[in-house]
Amino acid sequence: MKNRNRNSRNLFYGGSEPFDELKVIQEYQTLQDFRHDTSVMRNHLAGVLYLLDHSPLGIYVTDLRGVITWTNAAVHVITGYSREELHGHNMKILQSGHQDHLFYEAMWADILSHGTWEGEIWNRRKNGEIYYQWMRISSVSNHEGEPYGYASVVFDMSYRNHIQHTFNERLYVDGLTDLPSQQQLRQDINYLLTEKNKREMKHALILLNMNYFHEVNLCYGYRSGDEVLKEIARRLENAVGSRARIYRFRNDIFAVFIDHIEAHEVITTMIDDVYVCFEKPFEIYDKLVEMSPSFGISLYPDDGQTVDDIIGSAEIALNAAKHAENHFIQFSNALLNEKAIRRLLLGDAIQTAIENDEFEMHYQVIVDNENECPVGAEALIRWHHDQLGFVSPHEFISYSENTGLMIPLGNWIIEHVFHDMKHIKKRSTKQDFYMSINLSGKQIEDPNFVEIVKSLAHQYHIDPKDVVFEITERVAMNNVSKTQSICKQLKQIGFRLALDDFGKGESSLSFLSDFEVDIVKIDKMFITGIHDQNYKRRLTQAIFDLCSHIGVQTVAEGVETLEDRTFLKELKCKNLQGFFFSKPKSLQPFIKWLNQMCT
Template sequence: MKLFSRKLRYAAIRIPLIYCVFAVLWIMASDQTLALLLPEAASITHFQTLKGLLFILLTAALLYHLIHRQQLLASRYNSLTVHANDSILLFDHQGKLVDANDRALRMYGYTRDQMQHIHARQLLPDAASDWRSCFLAEAQHNGIIFESEHKHADGSTFSVEVSACLLKIGGSDYIQAIVRDITERLRVVEKLRESEQLLAHMSAIAHIGGWEFDVETGIGSWTREVAHIHGVEFKDNISAEFGLGFYEAESREKIEAAIQQAIDHGKPYDLELELVTARGIRKWVRTVCTPHIIDGRVLKLQGSFQDISDRKVAEDKMRLATLVFENSSEAIMVVDAESQILSVNPAFTEMTGYTAQEVVGKTPKILASGKQDRKFYEEMWHLLDSNGKWQGEVWNRRKNGESYAEWLTIDTIYNEHGEVIRRVALFSDITKNKQNQEVIWRQANFDQLTGLPNRRMLHDRLNQEILKADRNHQMLAVLFLDLDRFKEVNDTYGHLMGDQLLQESAHRLLHSVRECDTVARLGGDEFVVILSGLQDKDVVQDIAQSILKKFDTPFQLDNDLTHVSVSIGITIYPEDGNAGEVLFKNADQAMYVAKNNGRNRYSYFTASMQAHAQNRMRLSNDLHLALPGQQFELYYQPIVELATGQVHKAEALLRWQHPTRGMIPPDNFIPLAEETGLIVDIGNWVFYEAARQVKRLQSLHHASFQISINKSPVQFHNETHGHEAWISFLLMNDLPRQSIVVEITEGLLMHTDESISAQLLGFRDAGVQVALDDFGTGYSSLSYLKKFDIDYLKIDRIFVRNLSRNSSDMALCEAIVMMAHKLDIKVIAEGIETEEQRELLQQIGCDFGQGYLFSPPLPAPAFEAYLRP
């Protein structure tokens, strides 16, 4: 700074000297001026001397002034530079540091000797390339203040504010830079910015913001958070109406009244209101207002807005939780970490009999019934400690000592450190449910009539017995039992007696087997026995014979004794099959063999039965394709009037021409059609085909020609209005209603219900004749013949086959003919194969005959040829 002060001093001296010179010259050149000023002066010499003295005095005064001014300027400059808080640097035009004050030395960390060799680049960061631009920036001639980075002597950087300008000193260019360390200021600014951000962040988290309203101008302002709460973009000024527009009528009236009170009387307010944001979202807010009063007048309103929607939701949840706790139908118990009861709800009191005062402070052991052992509770606490949850069934005891079953759910509540603070137990009384479940379980697994295991339980038992047999290397047997002619007895004596018969049958079966065996009822009159733990098969035969013997004893039904036998099918595990379903199927097949062999016997399953069953299944599958594949055909067998030999009747007989097996007998596929229900569609096809054929025969042969068709009982049961469609078809085709004769079996009459009776009576009323087929083989009642107005009786072929003049069959046939004629019923004898049979039947007055003596069943063209004379 010495160089700088020296040059400044020379500059300060030069300027006043110039003025002194001009002043002296002026004075010396102006004698006339002095003469005018001093008219009494003696001579010009005196003027010259006086002017010299004046010159000397003026010069001395000027010199004194200049020296004093220089000293004053130097003192002021030194004071400014030495005591300045900012660093002052002077650089020449090459960037060499010319001078610097002490503050600069301390700021940059250099000594004065080191500073004499410093270049401006050494004070700048390494990345700076142009030292002049870093000090002067763009405003080199006018000076500029800007912020930058400078470097300490140790290489560390710091932030500075630079005020720089160009100076002309002694004809040379210099750069003067006043540098201020602003590191602390920037740190404070950054802290302030962080604080503002933190405040804004906290306001956003708390959903709280401020607002202000000028009462005189009607203009207000709010913070960004308040704008966010209202769902609008932030702007500094808003009108009062703009803010109030978010409230619905009730809330708006409330806040307008509060604002008016604040303006008129300086009354603060604190309100919780519901508003609708600009986006249509409903929110709860808390608005607080403090009036700003000066000289008794309210000039401003200041306050805050806070979104309290979450709090409101929490409060609603708390209220709801309280309502649930108090009104829950489930008992609730809250305990602390030490399992001491803290709270219970009214349902707890109602369920256990204990009031809150009686249990609070105690442990749940007060409810223990003692039915669960220590291991049970150890496992419960292990799960609670592992995952904080447990759920299960527990037996507890009420205050009155009564035990009850409850379904218990326990949840654990932890604090922020993962420590248990609460456990909540919810439980409901399931005693009645368990009792109901027991009833339901028994209903689901046991037969309600006999108390025996039902089909479901039977399957479970069989699977268990199979596993046991495998484990112990033993055999077991499955016996499938069916009561013989049970349906006939049931229909004769009624269902009540039938149920009694089933109960007694179950009792006899239970007393025919060992304790380790299982007796089950499948349904209807079917039973199954599982004989387990067998070492040999002789036991099976002994038990089967014991069952048959038990059923030799007649059943007492009401006042009558009734004989009912049983047919038994037997299959052995593992010889005949290794799965439950296979064993059931095998035993079922063996049972049918026993029935077909005469009933009241047992039959073992054989491989041939399996082959027969598989063949039956394949045939059943093919039967579904027969009707759509046009594989059926009607054959016609003539019914001859024995007295005249005329043929005005025929029976339509169904034939199945299988595409690969050829002609299949009706006895093989008709039962399958009935079992599968296909007989309904097949029977309708037979009717329509026979109706078309009879129309043709009436036109070609005889106007009153009749064709008989067989109608299965399944058709009567499955088509309750099928007869109406048949009658309508006859009328539509101009066929006399006597054109078709419907043949039924005796069994149908025995098991008639209202629907079957209605159909038979419908045929009678419409004029369609009905024939009773296979008469004499069943249990027909004469009342049925009268009730349903039967038109024809057909004597079964078993009575005709061995017919001779003195045989019992002859007497029986004669009795049937006489009885029928007495009832005005015509008689048709089936199976006539010899001339003798024809003559004998004719002699006893039989009306019609049918059999191979006259003709076998013929296809339609052959039958038409047979009718030609």
């Protein structure tokens, strides 16, 4: 016959009763089902036993007399006894003697009346160590409901206490540098503020952050970054000594807390010492990497009366120091906090201004020095906000560059300049006229930038040769290869390029060799006072001669007086820009002025 798997089986009947084929088949099938069910139960039982044996909780099984018959692996880890040393012995082998007979009488009374007991108990390991554990004992019955033993589940409370201790330790001590943590800093400051004799004193909190540490992580990896953080901690401890306490505040921010200062000189001396300790470069993979710190300082009670206020003021000051162009240290004060609040308002205001066309483009003319005829103009953005008042371009452009708003703002500028160029072409008698637009580093990093410019030029029917994109040396040198690629693509389309603020950087000549610019704009610092400073005059003449020799046009910026213009004409500088000719004007006044100049 065939079974359910279609496999053949031979059956032999040896009974005295007449052969009943159907009955035999039914009994055979019943036997097969029984074997299958038994196999499944065995697999389930094996799985349960595996889970019990690998449970982190200790599990004992005893008979009714308390003799141990089975234990799991955790029991042996907790007690130190092996299976052979426990099996066959009474649970009393684990008693510590810390509980008297009354305790055990009450425990067994609960088990006999309720079938279970749960509580905390002291026991003894094999090595004699007393340990504290949670325990649950339950009565176990057979299939007929008769009790045949007990099952106990235990949890080593000393392990939990160890975890709690480790957690507390990590909460108050930084695991990487072994410095006290921010939580410890908060506790220390709070202690000082609650001590009457300390509350009357002045205290200082210095937060310091290493500039360009983020780049170390990106270039060399986080493991190298961790090693640098350890080295920062070591240098700080050596520089500060016993004068103050050092903390790892957060990520790459460290804190120095000075208890009881009598003069600000104490703080400045401390900062000088810390700054000097970081003059030595950090060694990473046999390379020397230079990093310098920025400092934010808050004072108690001047900058706050609570822990949160003191720390918050220092964080605001540190952020201000990092964003200042020529400062690496910043004290917290009321004015600084007002600036921080203004900065917070700027984000939403800029976004709204982009969406609602609240910005306005102004244009400053560029003239031919021979006949004062306009040849082009530089597009300059302006913004007057209802609540913030007049917001300088430096302020809102710097904010945009640091917050991800520069790309939409830059696109807004290009579109509105193209829109205005279309109107200028229609309403002005001056047709051979170019518009100069400043580019930011964030725009150059945008992978969609070139396509956006092409699309807008097509939309507003702009001839690319009538547009000059200005790039500063600082922007270009942040990512030379990327900037070269963008410049090449723009020139292939037909746009022209200008190097802005020539001479302010350290590698202007290198820029001229790396980028095929059409125009060089001479920075105002070379122009101001040129008529009475011979050295400046000779230097500016050399720049003009160099540009003329390599076929690059020049524009002198910041021309404000007749004397400036006269001397620049003698130096054969062809194109000029500055207040002497015109201040930046909005579109309609600019078109009117342009038509007057060309008649």
